Amino acid sequence: MASRLRPVLAPALRILSRTAATRVSSAAAISARRSLSLKSFFTSRKPATSDPFTSQFEPVLEQADLFHPLSKSPLAPVRAKADWIATHGTCPVCKEQHAAEEHQEEAKKTKSKPPTYECPDCGYPTHCSEEHYKMDKEHHKHVCGILREVNEDEHDLRSGRRMKEFEFPGAQHRDEAVNLSNWDTFLYTRGFLSMNSERSMRHVSHVLTYPLTIGSVLHQSSPYQLGKDLTVEGLKSLAALRHTLHPAMIPGITQNQDLRSTATHTVRIFCLGARAESHLPPHIYMQLAYLFPTTAFQIHFVGPDAIPPHTKSKEPHQHVHYEQMTFVYDNSRYEAYHAEAGPFNPYYDVFFLFSPGLAHPSTKDMWKPTIPLLLDTKCAIFGTGFDERDVMNDVAEIENAGYELDWLMKPRENVFRSLKHEINMTDVRQSAQCNWGIWGIRGRRYDVRPSDQ
Ligand SMILES: [Zn+2]
Ligand SMILES: [Zn+2]
Incomplete structure (x- = not known):
């Protein structure tokens, strides 16, 4: 049943990721390494004054009090979510019945009713009635645990407690080696605090999945290895980029120098079709920069x-400078941007397409003129998807197009995917994880040599 329902997941989750992005973008005025208030991170800058819970900063929920049926939550945004699901959601039992009556005339069909009954175990509106809930309980129990987790995580994020896990570490010491084998080793070796619960890991991985997906691919301590995940062409492309990214191997830079003041190489990372990744505050991306001091x-x-965080400006092209990073936000069509940004060099430039939906009906045509331009640059191109189906659809689209390309990384699970599940609100049986899977390609070439820059 799950696989038959999968196709509807894609559009709903694309919208979902935009919603999530909007939430993150409202993270007003968060400065680096300051204690982050969760309010500023996830709620609108203009609290609804009629609701006491959106306009105060003291903890409103204790840790033992994080589970609430959505419609009875003390938090207005959670109650609004219950309303939304109860209006636009799906009762799976009604849906099955409706599908079974496909051949009947419209007038004789059973009317599908929206889910207004909340499961007592996860608190989500899952079925139209207790009767349908009981009929379907065997199926529901497969997703009930995830829904419960998401319910409690959401209440925790808005609980008003001090979110110590968002107090990120600054630059690392020259002698400290970062272990990028997985989230645990990364967070531990980089000295992240208070990462002692799975919930904290889910919160932090959700925010850091974009910079760490990039960093873990590019870094010389990457978890992706030749033979297992990388092709020979993949290693060649990454070796070119690492030559630029790890110039410590170049004589002349000593351990005593302030390495950031010696930054002489600029690596350009192009995130195309950018949504949520562009709305993250710049200090989040510093966690990428610290990997390459x-x-x-x-x-x-x-x-x-592609809109910068905390801006009211509608300018189609904006710059933000932050320590050793420059962020460029541009709303042009990629074809126009490509002409301006070129020439490209495989030693300095790399492309990332986060959940691009290359095969998705609503975005497919938009990508058609872009992909050949990217392949032409001979720079590495990496893409992600929010579940296995999404990744494999994109991969099939690339393979069927008959491009002259080499695979750099075969599609696989992304070590630095978000550990948080995003629920499809139109059908809560479905969930996905941001940057769940990853793959890499490059236009076919026969020689890689640095140009004179
Ligand atoms: Zn029903
Ligand atoms: Zn449940």
């Missing part, structure tokens, strides 16, 4: 939804 970065977010 001698490198200056330009991160180019390109696409109609």
Whole structure:
């Protein structure tokens, strides 16, 4: 049943990721390494004054009090979510019945009713009635645990407690090696505090999945290895980028120098079709920069939804400078941007497409002129998807197009995916994880050599 229902997941989750992005973008005036107030992170800048819970900063929920049926939550945004699901959601039993009556005339069909009954175990509106809930309980129990987790996580994020896990560490010491084998080793070796619960891990991985997905691919201590995940072509492409990213191997830079002041190489990361990734505050991307202390970065977010965080400006092209990073936000069509940003160099430039939906009916055509341009640059191109189906659809789309390309990384699970599940509100049986899977390609070439820059 699950696989038959999968196709509807894609559009709903694409919308969902935009909603999530909007929430993160409202993270007003968060400065680096300051204690982050959760309110500023996830709620609107203009609290609804009629609701006492959105306009105060003291803890409103204790840790033992994080589970609430959505419609009875003390938090207005959670109650609004219950309303939304009860209006636009699906009762799976009604849906099955409706599908079974497909051949009947419209007038004779059973009317599908929206889910207004809340499961007592996860608190989500899952069925139209207790009767349908009981009929379907065997199926529901497969997703009930995830829904319960999401319910409690959401209440925790808005509980008003001090979110110590968002107090990120600054630059690392020269002698400290970062272990990028997985989230645990990364957070531990980088000295993240208070990462002692799975819930904290879910919160932090959700925010850091974009910079860490990039960092874990590019870094010389990458968890992706030749033979297992990387092809020979993949290693060649990454070796070119690492030559620029780890210039400590170049004589002349000593351990005593302030490495950031010696940043002489600028690596450009192009995030195309950017949405949520462009709305993250710049200090979140510093966690990428700290992995490469001698490198200056330009991160180019390109696409109609590429908007800097905390801005009221509607300018289609904006820059933000932050320590060794420059962020560029541009709403042009990629074809136009490409002409401006070129020439490209595989030693300095890399492309990331986060959940691009290359095969998705609503976005497929938009990508058609873009992919050949990217392949032409001979720079590495990495893409992600929010579940296995999404990744494999994109991969099939690339393979069927008959491009001249080499695979750099075969599609696989992303070590630095978000551990948080995002629920499809139109059908709560479905969930996905941001940057769940990853793959890499490059236009076919026969030689890689640095140009004179
Ligand atoms: Zn029903
Ligand atoms: Zn449940």
